[in-house]
Amino acid sequence: MTDEKSLIEGCLKGYESYQYELYKRFAGKVLPVCKRYAGSREDAEDYLQEAFIKVFEKLHLYRFEGSLEGWIRKTVVHICLNKLRSRKLYGDLTDDFQVMDTAVPDGIQNMTEQDLLALIAGLPVGYRTVFNLYAIDGYDHAEIAEMLGISESTSRSQLAKARMVLRKALTEKKTNYSHADKA
């Protein structure tokens, strides 16, 4: 396997084989990220293509500080946000919500990644975006506020709403499973 430095140099020189090697190495991880933000597979594939094109265009800016995967992830997230913004998908976010529950519904540990992705896909775009940024990709509210052009309190409230919807969905899902088991 080509080492990371050679891989980047090959890509910078425009060699297709290196570009494909980089794509092959990271596309599998990038696609679920895109799916989390996009909410649909078609959009996710579109985002992934845009993201890799941007990665190849901007690869010369990578300074070998931190992992390449981390750099690509950040690029992908930014591309996803740009795409969502261009489609005005997360519109005006408000901060009119207060958080109550912090418990984790039972049975979530047994759910597959696809189930969880489907749950996230079911969230409204604003909730989904903030939840992805904060809960999974590890950005804090200040960063999210800057990235999305909102206030930190709005970011917090969107996150809380997202959690609430997810908990509700999980609880209902568990109930449905229970009914199905009894039947």
Next chain:
Amino acid sequence: MLIRHNEDDLDKVFRQKLYDVEEETPLHLWEGIRQRVPQRKRIIVWRWLLPLLMLIGGAAVWASYSYVQSLPSTAQGVSTAAIAAPEQGLVQHATLTPYKAQDGHTISHDDSPAFTSAASTKMNGAEDSSRTADGTHLILAGEENSLLSKETARQVAYTKSNNRKEITRPGSSSQKVVPIRDIEEHEPLTQIKQQPEETGAMDIGISEFVLDSLWMRYDSLYQIPQIEERVFAESLEKEVFANTLPYIASPSSRPARFSVGAYYTLAQPMRVVRNGAADAAYTNLKHRTDMHLAHGVGVQTSYRLFGNWEISGALEYQRFNERHRWSDTTMIYERMYYIGYDTTYSETDIHVIPVLLDSLVSQSMSVKEQEVNNRYTNIQMPLILRWSHYHKNYSIGLEAGAVLHLQSIYKGGFTNVEWIPLIPTNPIGTTAPLPVTEYQYQSKTTAPLQQVYKDWRTDLHLGIHQSYRFASHWSASLVLQTRMMLNKDDAPRQAHHRIVQPGVRVGLNYYIR
């Protein structure tokens, strides 16, 4: 992965399960990316290195001979030679005295009536081989008893100029200047020293001649052959004389007329799609074809017709595999023809991808893909006409011809890939239907390889031919060739395809005299 204090457990679960999750990406995504990213093709060095080295080597040999030929001679105008020949036994040295040649130069000759007669006969017989580059006849001493007299080869000229002796090599107009002291170091050539310098001639005898010629076949013209022991020379000459003489004594560098041999070919088939092929089915297909290297072995025979023209026929068996994949799509897309090396899937594959996908198209990409493995087995009968320029042991030339071949196509290992839409459940609990966002990948392999096609085809053959004779009857050849199928190809889906096979052929030939 970021870990926060007082983190919501829900976040933690989602992060644990989703942060590092991976999944397979569909094939068409990369196609969309590669069309939009500026790329440079990487040239696989090894693929071209061997033919390139051969070309450079051939050019170097050619240049060196040309250079030697262009060197000024120290004995201006003296190219007439006396030919040493045995009268009794293989090693015999004539006593030569000065002789006036036709062109007025003083050379040596045997003054006896026999010699005069032989020389006269030779001149009147006028084989081209008895004439040197500047048109002066060669004079043979005692040639009626000499094997050499039939194919004049050895020219030994002696001239005294600035205390140097000059030797002219057989089969070449180039000349080697050898200081007298160097010759005297070779003790076996005692007869040379016995020759009075005033005779103006030198005879080094048959054994030296045979050895000399043998060494010189591998050596450059810059060195005099090293003859170490006369005993060794005499024993060796008995062994090799009969076999090698017809070859080494020939001033012509052409080989014998008839040869048989065997060869191996390595080619890279490429499928070329004719631009604008009107094929309704084809426009709705996204193809990708991976053609693997073709290997072939064959036996050949060749016959030199006249001059530098040669005809060659062969029987060859060739085989290669092809992996052909396509997917159905309902979108109209721009068709782009791309032929070139592509390291996308392996170093040896060449893809011909007649499609340009962009992100919009990719959204509507089809949900069905198929893959078929084809195997081509060809029995080929090339008939090739070749023109070669011969120079010493090396020849280079062009060849062209037709290849009649029986082509069989085996298909099999079918892999049907289907994307089954998964109807999503609404996680929030509403009854509104959600769009299909997930597909399940299913594939199954079906039939084994089976012959589905068999027909006669005709190829056009073009090539650059090089050969080198490394022994009296043997030569090795290397050909940079390409073959193009003239007929319309049947796959995929009756499209107007051609298969072009650039490659190399290496062979071994045995000349029959």
